Amino acid sequence: MGDGNIDKFIRVFRELGFTTYESKVLACLSLRREALKVSELSMMTDLPRTKVYSVISSLNEEGFVKVHSGRPLKVSAPSPNEMASLLAERVIENARARLNVISRLYSLNLDEGLWIFERSIIPVRGENVISKMARIIINSAKERINLVISENNVNLIPKLPNIDIRAVLETPSIQSRLGIPKVNCRVVGKHGIFMISNERACILSDEGLKSGVYASEGPLLSALLNLFRGLYNSGSPVIS
Numbered sequence: 004m005g006d007g008n009i010d011k012f013i014r015v016f017r018e019l020g021f022t023t024y025e026s027k028v029l030a031c032l033s034l035r036r037e038a039l040k041v042s043e044l045s046m047m048t049d050l051p052r053t054k055v056y057s058v059i060s061s062l063n064e065e066g067f068v069k070v071h072s073g074r075p076l077k078v079s080a081p082s083p084n085e086m087a088s089l090l091a092e093r094v095i096e097n098a099r100a101r102l103n104v105i106s107r108l109y110s111l112n113l114d115e116g117l118w119i120f121e122r123s124i125i126p127v128r129g130e131n132v133i134s135k136m137a138r139i140i141i142n143s144a145k146e147r148i149n150l151v152i153s154e155n156n157v158n159l160i161p162k163l164p165n166i167d168i169r170a171v172l173e174t175p176s177i178q179s180r181l182g183i184p185k186v187n188c189r190v191v192g193k194h195g196i197f198m199i200s201n202e203r204a205c206i207l208s209d210e211g212l213k214s215g216v217y218a219s220e221g222p223l224l225s226a227l228l229n230l231f232r233g234l235y236n237s238g239s240p241v242i243s
Contacts, residue, residue, distance in 0.1 A: 009034060020097060024058045026052060028201060032080035040075045044243060123219045130212040134159040135198045137206050149231045151198035153210055171234045175241045184237035189238025200228060
């Protein structure tokens with residue numbers, strides 16, 4: 004039994020959600036395909052016997068090992084076919100649990116394209132997710148949209164609705180590309196952030212759209228709007 008094989012087995016079991024100790028025991032038993040004494044498992048996994056006993060106990064409850072009565076105590080893994088079925092069931096259960104979490108989020112419902120979360124602050128990562136949330140916020144606005152955008156992310160902004168739009172821009176050229184009235188735009192040069200807000204929600208990110216936060220919680224929303232106002236008031240009007 005080469006170290007390479009056992010390492011591969013351990014990685015697979017870890018990816019399936021088993022602990023490191025459980026993965027080591029399962030890998031050894033799966034590769035040997037025979038009943039092993041606790042002392043043998045301890046030596047093969049480099050784990051104390053007391054730890055091996057506790058791991059065996061937890062795995063036995065889930066059916067991933069078979070404990071053979073007698074002295075000394077021996078343990079074996081289920082047959083390959085049975086193990087495959089058990090692992091498939093585990094994957095399905097894990098997936099079902101995650102889907103239930105997602106379902107509970109969606110059960111909070113969609114209101115005119117905007118996720119409604121009470122007192123909500125949600126971390127977001129990645130350009131696709133951040134730009135998608137930005138579009139939701141823009142499309143759900145009823146009165147006003149505030150934008151902080153640069154040349155790097157102006158192409159992510161969809162066609163803007165015909166409502167009050169105020170923007171902090173990196174360059175005057177962005178204003179003409181978006182069709183925002185000059186009186187509503189301020190140039191603040193390189194600001195390093197990306198922000199879109201309406202009356203009910205805001206998304207704030209680093210300019211590269213790698214990570215950010217979605218907020219609909221009142222106090223944080225007010226603070227982010229104050230941040231926008233500070234930038235807006237400190238800028239120069241767009242002049243052409």
